[in-house]
Amino acid sequence: MFFHIVLERNMQLHPRYFGRNLRDNLVSKLMKDVEGTCSGRHGFVVAVTGIENIGKGIIRDGTGFVTFPVKYQCVVFRPFKGEILEAVVTMVNKMGFFAEAGPVQIFVSNHLIPDDMEFQTGDMPNYTTSDGSVKIQKDSEVRLKIIGTRVDATEIFCIGTIKDDFLGVINDPATV
Template sequence: MFCLAVLKDTVAVHPTNFGAPVDDALIAEINKKYANRVLHDVGLCICVFDLSEAGEGKVRYGDGFLWYKVVFRLVVFRPFTSEVILAKVKSSDEDSIRLTLGFFDDIYIPTAYLPQPTAFDPNERAHFWLPDSTLTGASALLDTPVAERMYIDQGEALRVRVEADEFCDDEPGPPRAAEGVTSRREPTRPPYIVCCSIAEQGLGPVAWWNGSGQADDGGDEIGEG
């Protein structure tokens, strides 16, 4: 889920920080720049792990900063494909379930990765799963008694498998005078999206599996998506 990324950057230390130990000042500067940012194809940066190398501080013409060339290691959130993680349901809609880790919210389970047969209940605003059912089609599923449905409610802890991740770099290119204001595009995509699946035995709300934990042989035919 977390890993270390080695990065190289040139860091400026302001004269007010010359009194502090140099490594502390550098780490503070790097944290200021990278913490809680998504780096393209790297992941969500958490904080500095340590400094690996740093050159001499140089003063350039024009400002009083000391510029250091630094190689450092960052703690980065980037779960690998097929990793199993635990996350809470943030919200549900017709197309997907959105999960949250607290510090990262752009985790989605598309309906294709839900255990079958499944349907979205618009009254409850939640997806539900009908174990041991052969019904197909949303309308048939929505006619079933509520007691048989297994809902995936908001705030529930889910065990999910990471299927894919995607980085989007939506830089707002140069403004085109001819198009004017009409060229406003759809709301910006999040820079980093993790796509997950619960269509597998053992995945899904933690509570589904903890109750029948020892009887794992009994549940073999369920949850094959």
């Protein structure tokens, strides 16, 4: 799920950036620092959308660095248990398949793939139904349900399932 929230961060700025462009420098450093990072609480920071407020800077003794408390708006992405996601398959093997939804890595084990789909080896390993009508392979797009999530400092891991109604392949690259 995506959220638009306000977060706060203490930014340390080198004295060489002080001047007319202080604010711009602060914002670009903020974007560089936080976009693409993960926090266990909020998930993956997709983009900074605006600055709410920049507090008074505090000068650090000895270094001359200044710390500014910055409140900013950003879009975050965090998967939840029970959420339905669409993801792109990145790897298929006999254990199941791995898929990605942006920064989120999802594993769907073969226990959670419908029983009528069977693993086929070859240079393009895939899961196929016995009649061959549905095929999951690398680059397929699938709709899946999250049953477990774990957020690390830089990565989000999820366990997914497609063993439920209306889940599975939504777009097969082979047929396009």
